[in-house]
Amino acid sequence: MTFSSPTLRIATRKSALALWQAEFVKAQLEIHHPGIQVELVPMSTQGDKILDTPLAKIGGKGLFVKELEQAMLEGRADIAVHSMKDVPVEFPEGLELNTICEREDPRDAFVSNRFKTIEELPQGAVVGTSSLRRQCQIRALRPDLEIRDLRGNVNTRLAKLDEGQYDAIILAAAGLIRLEMPQRIASFIEPEQSLPANGQGAVGIECRSDDITTKQLLAALEHTETRIRVLAERAMNRRLEGGCQVPIGAFAQVSGEHITIRGLVGAIDGSEILRDQVQGLCADAEQLGVELANKLLAQGADKILQAVYKDA
Ligand SMILES: NCc1[nH]cc(CCC(=O)O)c1CC(=O)O
Numbered sequence: 001m002t003f004s005s006p007t008l009r010i011a012t013r014k015s016a017l018a019l020w021q022a023e024f025v026k027a028q029l030e031i032h033h034p035g036i037q038v039e040l041v042p043m044s045t046q047g048d049k050i051l052d053t054p055l056a057k058i059g060g061k062g063l064f065v066k067e068l069e070q071a072m073l074e075g076r077a078d079i080a081v082h083s084m085k086d087v088p089v090e091f092p093e094g095l096e097l098n099t100i101c102e103r104e105d106p107r108d109a110f111v112s113n114r115f116k117t118i119e120e121l122p123q124g125a126v127v128g129t130s131s132l133r134r135q136c137q138i139r140a141l142r143p144d145l146e147i148r149d150l151r152g153n154v155n156t157r158l159a160k161l162d163e164g165q166y167d168a169i170i171l172a173a174a175g176l177i178r179l180e181m182p183q184r185i186a187s188f189i190e191p192e193q194s195l196p197a198n199g200q201g202a203v204g205i206e207c208r209s210d211d212i213t214t215k216q217l218l219a220a221l222e223h224t225e226t227r228i229r230v231l232a233e234r235a236m237n238r239r240l241e242g243g244c245q246v247p248i249g250a251f252a253q254v255s256g257e258h259i260t261i262r263g264l265v266g267a268i269d270g271s272e273i274l275r276d277q278v279q280g281l282c283a284d285a286e287q288l289g290v291e292l293a294n295k296l297l298a299q300g301a302d303k304i305l306q307a308v309y310k311d312a
Pocket residue numbers: 083084085086154170171172173174175199200201202203
């Protein structure tokens with residue numbers, strides 16, 4: 001299909017990873033729709049500006065997406081490309097999460113210049129992560145380690161590791177793979193040790209609900225299996241009322257018509273970790289996510305989460 005319509009504008013954050021994802025969507029659109037004009041509209045979000053405070057303390061859902069959404073609502077951009085992990089579960093009136101692209105490796109990565117795995121770290125080693133989810137799972141595995149806050153985009157975090165501020169850091173494998181730094185991954189952390197965040201490794205595209213032309217263009221970028229998995233994971237988070245800064249893991253896998261979803265809620269100090277899983281048909285993915293959340297709530301997840309929100 002060839003195009004003579006106006007330029008499609010992509011609102012994006014300016015971090016290397018955000019730009020990579022926006023360029024990826026641009027390239028995909030150009031492959032599927034020869035002749036289309038696509039342009040990036042880079043902007044800073046609140047989450048990019050506040051760099052000195054742990055994310056868990058700033059709170060507020062959608063720290064990294066609000067400015068992008070404003071641009072779409074005001075007609076300065078047509079779509080926004082997000083890491084699904086950072087996208088709030090609810091959308092503002094007039095906007096929708098239209099497309100979910102194929103997922104990259106969803107696992108967390110152990111990154112260190114001296115050690116290969118968490119097990120190899122010496123007693124009391126310093127591990128950098130600002131994610132409450134990663135923090136509680138690492139603490140449960142290795143209570144002796146010292147967890148220190150680590151903010152900034154992927155390159156900033158790597159620079160802090162290289163300066164020697166940490167013995168190891170934990171990052172999403174997807175970011176390192178996309179930024180062509182897979183050699184930085186000392187080892188992948190399996191979901192049994194660190195259950196990924198909902199949506200980790202997946203890219204989503206948001207647009208105005210009434211923009212039929214754009215939606216037709218985006219249809220080619222949709223990846224059905226990823227959508228099923230991510231919607232199941234997000235349904236679990238939504239039921240637990242978890243924003244993006246919570247000690248919650250959610251990870252779904254699909255095999256044929258069946259889906260298995262694993263969920264985790266942890267106390268930040270790793271003293272208590274609740275795990276559960278559900279299985280069923282892909283067609284029931286979101287209901288199963290809710291069911292999984294209910295199982296975790298029945299185990300006492302609400303008590304753990306209330307304590308987290310109170311301390312934040
Ligand atoms: N919270 C920041 C963020 N959002 C998405 C990714 C990685 C890429 C992805 O999950 O798609 C990262 C960095 C990280 O967690 O290491």
